[in-house]
Each structure stands twice: as C-alpha cells, then as structure tokens.
Amino acid sequence: MACHVWTDWHALPAVARGGTVALGNLDGVHRGHRAVLAAAHGARPDLQLAALTFEPHPREHFRPQDPPFRLTLLPAKAAALADAGCAHVHAVPFDQALAAMEAEEFLDRVLLEGLGARHLACGADFAFGHRRGGDVTFLGRWAERRGIGLSVVPPVADAAGPVSSTRVRRALQDGYPERAAALLGRDWEVRGTVFHGDRLGRELGWPTANIWLGRHLEPARGVYAVRAVLPDGSVVPGVANVGRRPTLGGDPETRLETHLFDWQGDLYDQEIGVRLVRFLREDAVFNGLDELKAAIAADAAEARALLKAG
Structure with a gap:
C-alpha cells in the first residue's frame, strides 16, 4: 500500500x-x-x-x-x-x-x-x-x-523489557541484527545510492555496490550476511562489510560495501536497500591484498551457507 x-x-x-x-x-x-x-x-x-x-x-x-x-x-x-x-x-x-x-x-x-x-x-x-x-x-x-x-x-x-528504538540501536551496535529484527518485526535495512568507488573489489574478483551510511546509525563494524533489495524490487543474497577499509588506508566516512551473489549488472547512481541478517566477524586489518581476498572468499562462503540455511 x-x-x-x-x-x-x-x-x-x-x-x-x-x-x-x-x-x-x-x-x-x-x-x-x-x-x-x-x-x-x-x-x-x-x-x-x-x-x-x-x-x-x-x-x-x-x-x-x-x-x-x-x-x-x-x-x-x-x-x-x-x-x-x-x-x-x-x-x-x-x-x-x-x-x-x-x-x-x-x-x-x-x-x-x-x-x-x-x-x-x-x-x-x-x-x-x-x-x-x-x-x-x-x-x-x-x-x-x-x-x-x-x-x-x-x-x-x-522477556528483556519494553520494545524501543533504543533497544534496536543497541542490538545493532552490539552486532546482533537478528535481535534488532525481532524487535522491528523485519530485518533492519540501510537504503542509499550506489556510488563509484575505486573498483578494487572488481579487481579482486569481488565487485561491490557501495553506499555511505550517512545519517543512519552505524552498526557494529565488520562483515555481515545480507539480502539486498534492488531497484526492480528483487531481493538478492550477499555478503557486506560495514567499515572504513583500514587495510586500504581508511575512509573518512563509514561505508557499506555489498557483494551480491550470482548477480551481474550496473547499480551506479541507483538506490538500493541492504538488510543485515547476521554478523559474521569484526572488521580487521590484513597484511596485503592476497590475505584480504582470501578473507572475503571465506566470508562469502559462510554467508552463502547461512542464508541458504535460513
């Protein structure tokens, strides 16, 4: 409606x-x-x-x-x-x-x-x-x-008390999006416009759709299993990172980088929504791009299994 x-x-x-x-x-x-x-x-x-x-x-x-x-x-x-x-x-x-x-x-x-x-x-x-x-x-x-x-x-x-926006925020900041979802009645979603990054994800073999958090609450930094809502309304599973890319020198703002599983296309300058489903691990600093690439592959495999089981 x-x-x-x-x-x-x-x-x-x-x-x-x-x-x-x-x-x-x-x-x-x-x-x-x-x-x-x-x-x-x-x-x-x-x-x-x-x-x-x-x-x-x-x-x-x-x-x-x-x-x-x-x-x-x-x-x-x-x-x-x-x-x-x-x-x-x-x-x-x-x-x-x-x-x-x-x-x-x-x-x-x-x-x-x-x-x-x-x-x-x-x-x-x-x-x-x-x-x-x-x-x-x-x-x-x-x-x-x-x-x-x-x-x-x-x-x-x-059992934990009254449902409130404060409790939802705390659950997200503590890395428990599933607890936030229970309070909201749905997965928490960040909506934003996909911007042009440095295309490093594509070079590593893991292209990402990047959005800034902007005025949204910053949840716990790290890697999540997610479902993304695309402009055509389709929902695509994926893996995402919330952070400032410490391995690559750091960003002044927090971004949400999402790799969509088994999907190809151009989302630049379009609005998408990213629903956080489960926190996988904290943000980390890696010794070089090879180590980062291996970590992304492991994160993606874990996110696939979790979302498929869910």
Whole structure:
C-alpha cells in the first residue's frame, strides 16, 4: 500500500485531513510503533489512518553534534508506515519555531487546525511541546475538551523489557541484527545510492555496490550476511562489510560495501536497500591484498551457507 507524505501541515487539502492519527518519532517503526498504529485504526476503522512524526528527529535538531543514530530516514519510515496501513504520513518539520511551541498551541494549531484529527493514538510515554511540557494526561484532557478520541497504548514488551528504538540501536551496535529484527518485526535495512568507488573489489574478483551510511546509525563494524533489495524490487543474497577499509588506508566516512551473489549488472547512481541478517566477524586489518581476498572468499562462503540455511 502506498501512502502520501506531507511535509507541511499548513493548508492541507481535505483528503489529508480528518483521519485517525498515530503520534510519535516512530524511528524504526518497530513492533511498539505498530501497536500504536493498530490502536489508531482499531478505534476508528472508518477513518483514514495517518501518522504524525517529526523531521528531522528532535534529537538531531537539539544535538546536531551527536553521531548519526537514525534507524529509518523519512523515505524508509514512510514505506514501513505504509506497510502498516497508513494512508498519510505527516512529517512535521522540527525547527526552532516548532521547538518553541507550547504544548496546547501544538495541539490546537497542528493537530486540530492543521490535520483536523478526529482520533489520536500514542504510547504511554509520548511527550510534546516546548521542553516536552505536554504528556498523555495533558493530551487526554485536551482531547476530551475538543471531542477527539484518544487511545493510549501500553508498551509492547518481551522477556528483556519494553520494545524501543533504543533497544534496536543497541542490538545493532552490539552486532546482533537478528535481535534488532525481532524487535522491528523485519530485518533492519540501510537504503542509499550506489556510488563509484575505486573498483578494487572488481579487481579482486569481488565487485561491490557501495553506499555511505550517512545519517543512519552505524552498526557494529565488520562483515555481515545480507539480502539486498534492488531497484526492480528483487531481493538478492550477499555478503557486506560495514567499515572504513583500514587495510586500504581508511575512509573518512563509514561505508557499506555489498557483494551480491550470482548477480551481474550496473547499480551506479541507483538506490538500493541492504538488510543485515547476521554478523559474521569484526572488521580487521590484513597484511596485503592476497590475505584480504582470501578473507572475503571465506566470508562469502559462510554467508552463502547461512542464508541458504535460513
């Protein structure tokens, strides 16, 4: 299902207003977020399902010096929200004006006047407005006065505790993409545009499609078994490395290099997605290209066996 992404809440057309709206940063669109979406839809199945999120993430606005931490950038977030049934995604620009907006003003101007929301759903820890001055109790009183329904959804939890974006990030940084997948309900995917590298992989016999991590969270550096989603929608197994190529002198940015099994073609300047399935080994420095080539061959064989078994 496709959905429409709106990046301006002012003067929205009638088709984008009057829905049941799930609220939150929704980074990752994990199982907890999906429970909020399901509650919004379940309360008012007669209305279009919409999600209100913020772009950039408020943390990116307030702490731009922090390392990248995003699980999903807007296009990937919108795709995951569409998969969960959203017809509309309102990516409200988070700037200084919005950060300074008091809680009641945010509700009146953005949710009521802007979106014309008729029902709302959020997690129990949802906070909003200047210095997070509004909480679910405040929201509930406001919604009741305005005749708007509200569903407050308790956390989705497993044996380790509530599902959260923080837990997903930690699992990826610790080298456990399968744990992240259990929290997300799907494999974590990095999307990016394939750039022209130095073609060393091709010279070694292992051509790779290279993308920069950019604003994505950096998972544990090393080698992974992966599945890549190509521009035509096909899914191809492969082996990938997350790192800065220490054997080759190092890169200023972290790249994701993916070798696709049994595939040939040109992906330059096209967007692909790379889904991390299993961490195989840590990044390493090798004594020359022959040793590097042998390591890649061993990694590829392990990734093939793992993905085939899976």
